[in-house]
Amino acid sequence: MTYLQQPEVAILNVREKVNNSLPLKEDIFKLLDMIGAWKDIFADKNKRVLLKPNLVHPMHSGSGHITDNRIVFALAELLLEIGFNEKNIVLGEGCGVGFAFATQNDTLNCVRAAGLEPIKDKYGIDIVDLNKDKAIEMDVPNPLVMEKVKIAKTVLDSDILINLPVMKTHIRTGVTLSLKNMKGVLPGLEKRKTHKLGIDEGVADLNSLVKTTLTIVDGIVGMEGNWEYPRDCVPMGILVAGKDLVAVDTICSKIMGFDPRKIRHINRAAEKKLGIMDESKIIIKGLQLEEINVRPFKPRFQCFIEDYPNVNIVDEYACTGCYSSILSALVYLKEQGQKEKLKDLNVVLALYTDEPIKDLKGKNLIIGLCNQKFKDKGLYVPGCPPNAIEMIKAICKLCEIDLQVAL
Missing domain, CATH: 3.40.50.700 (NADH:ubiquinone oxidoreductase-like, 20kDa subunit)
Incomplete structure (x- = not known):
């Protein structure tokens, strides 16, 4: 999928959906309609779809730690309603905590804690632990640090990859958004490769190999500092979507109060021509940046060094x-x-x-x-x-x- 010269990023106000269980189905439909996703991305109903949330810890939905489960359920309902077969939709994640230790948290524990387990019985959608999925070794095009990397087979089998990160700060990459969320497609111990070789360059290499089709960023409740719940929660009440994940991460970084030019992995991805980070070329649909009343996120580095x-x-x-x-x-x-x-x-x-x-x-x-x-x-x-x-x-x-x- 080639990136657009003038990518569109949609921002929707959902402040009335913060700290409650009100559904997001109408909001998700409207958000994706702003960028024409229903007409192009989802035109072919026979394509295989992967829903990739951020479930790094076993935490409850709405905590800011993980993707709000209402986004996932809304997407599942909408895709089924427009004609996708449930057998062609998969919820896939490879959590980053405890994957190497059988006695610790695994992905399915994270799925249960997030309240996403009912997606199987309610909608017939399979749940795949990408940490335990069959791994396929792939060559990275024009690598910065990773010449080869193993990717979960379920990811490679998908035609449409929907990336569902949360707006959070990160101790090693400054922010963790759509680019960083893709580390979940690396099975098990393969995740450590990016840390050993250079996480920022590794994230860029990974995204040059596994291409996100659509990103929806959960900005309902974000997370700053050291991710201590509820102290470090940042209620925002927004959703952000786009087809260019570099553009999406650029705009989300700005919303969070960070200069994207100082976020190394976003720069590396732009250098690899994975998307646009020049704000003058990004078209914002819906809520404009100056209309978003959110205080700057506290950098995790600042909180940590205290x-x-x-x-x-x-x-x-x-x-x-x-x-x-x-x-x-x-x-x-x-x-x-x-x-x-x-x-x-x-x-x-x-x-x-x-x-x-x-x-x-x-x-x-x-x-x-x-x-x-x-x-x-x-x-x-x-x-x-x-x-x-x-x-x-x-x-x-x-x-x-x-x-x-x-x-």
Whole structure:
């Protein structure tokens, strides 16, 4: 599916549907009608449809953690009403929590918690755990980091992939929307590949191989910060849809209060020509950005770093790559019981000049390719993004932490 030069993104106000169980069927129909989806995407009723929600945790619908089940049920009803056969519709997800451990949460537990299990009995629609589905290894076109990757067979067998993410912040990618939601099509341990090779580039590679046909973003209740329910819920009362997932993620990032140019994986996807992120070329239908009365989401990085009062972050223009790497290193050291030793640590992210660090006192960790010109200002860890293990080693050296204990 080729991207459009002027993609349309529809935004619908559903504020009256926040924190209740009112159905969304009419809203979903109207939303998709704004972008002409009923006439083109769903013209051929013999096509196989995959509904791909975001069910990363076993949480209830409406929590902001997962896709509101009313969106899924509304789509199921509408597709059946316009002539699709229930045998050609599948609800598929591969949850990101506990997939490697039989005793922990699996996808079907997430489906039950979300209240989606009745979709089988009520509509005859099969539920597939993509983590346990047959995996097919595929070549990635023009790869950034992943030359080959395994994809769940159910995904590859689908003609129409409907991507159903939630508006959330993310500790490693800044935001998690339609591009990031596609990690659920990677079966089981294959998900770790994107983290090992570079999550932002890996997400772009994945989306160049598995193409979303239609995205509907759940902005009824979003989630910010550290995803603590109900503290970090952001009631918004909107739905967003489009055929170009890069354009959709660009607009959703703006709605959330983020500059999409600073969201690395969206940029990588645009560079791979998976869609348009130039806002001047995106046509917004329905509710306009200036009409959306939503406060900016708290970045997860901001909330997270508050848990490390002895660590001073110095930053002027760092991207999510550096953020995710330093957070991974700090989390690891905390889990190893070394948090209290992280005293007087200055972590220096991307700077324009050395002015912010001229008078710094303490232990300076200079990270990232952008800071190469300041590498003599402290202990330098190169990379774009820098390797988390190398940062752990550098922090241990600066803070006099026994490396054998830490690693």
